[in-house]
Amino acid sequence: MRYKSVVTMHTVNRMQTYGWPLVIMLIAIAFTIAIAIGLTVHSVSDAEGVEGMNNGMRFNGAIFTVLGPIVMLGFISMGQYFPLALGLGLTRREYVLGTSLVFLGYAVVFTAIVLIGKSIELATDGYGLRVRFFDVAYVGFGPLWQTAIQTFLIAMSAMLVGAAFISGYFRWRQTFIWSFFITVAVVGLAVAILSMRSFEFATWFGSLFALDWWAYMTTLGVVAVVAGVAWLVLVRRTQLR
Template sequence: MNRVVSAARLHTIGGQSISVPWSVLVSALAINFLIFGTIQAGDGIDEDPTTGGLLALYAVTMVVFIQAMNKPLSFALGFGLTRRTYLFGTALFALALSFGSAVVLYALYGLEQATGGWWMDLSFFGVVGLGEGNPVVAVLGYAAPMTALTALGALTGGINARWGLIGVYTAAIVTLIAGGVFAVIMFYAHAWTSLGHWIADQPSAALFAGYPWIVTAVAGAGAYAVVRRVAA
């Protein structure tokens, strides 16, 4: 267990794995303040503005875990850590980062609510219908998608570490083909409307705090299978 913790701590060296995603988020927030503040000072906005700037934190976090399966992995193996230990340590760091970020995001959401949307009716940290009055569900709703993206990032990085860019391109092409086949099947089965209704009927807690764990499990298992066979 101590070696797993040590592997997790490798990701905190230099602090970039934490500081870079949050620096991007702060930049996105500042840009939104500038844009919507300028609009409010002019003609104003008829409806409460909502922005997708929060996605920047999630996207960059995924990139961090793509990178974690390359040079940091080689560094860890050079210091005698096994691939299995490194993967478990990475998973531990991913959970700590996701839930730590979720707590901070929920606190910022509370501040956003208390200030009337940063004094400009801006919704930056809020997710519609997520955990209304239930902090546990809300924190899970912030954490689960991030954890899923860390697993997808680790899988993508593992594919790159094992097979290089050819492997990444091949995986992307296979994914696109599978998506296209699924779309065709859904079209001829006249099932798109039913799928849309099903998604619309799902509570926000299920969409954000529940289903992403399925992605985490599948992508995490894939990353484990691929990285275990990466050459030292």
């Protein structure tokens, strides 16, 4: 039952756990509305202009003020709390179990926040200003159940990838970092060259960004599973120095 100590470790700093993400989110919402008011007053003078503003906000990145802290939790869990947990005598298994429960809890809470925010936006037609914060492409335009699945998978994938990445760093140190970035650079360069030299490849690669919703969700699920397995394997073999 000592995994409960891991949960407590992750949540003991209440401001870091609950406060700052919500504060940042509220500031971002206010900032988004302020921008919308400014655009409406200074630039938009008819219904067509307002509709254009509303459609443009489909890709409003303010939602990442909420997603950003979630992404960082995976890195923090291994970089900050894992060494502390082992130093306190907790086993790796207990740490993984407790941290997994924390990840699950964060994902559920984050999903609930997005669902509530999106519901309010839809009910009030963008707070009466036709603005968007939660009803954006990154968490889906479909019904609320689709938004719930997409948001949950994004949160879990981000945290598990972050935890796996730091575990890889602990295992292989600078070799892992250099290998990762070199691999990304080589793959990116190869894709760019092939896209310029082959119209068929460019067409195929572009089609990857036009997959249907279920294909994207399947991809997110695979990423979460692969990252989770990698994290479990690496945690067992990670040696702190």
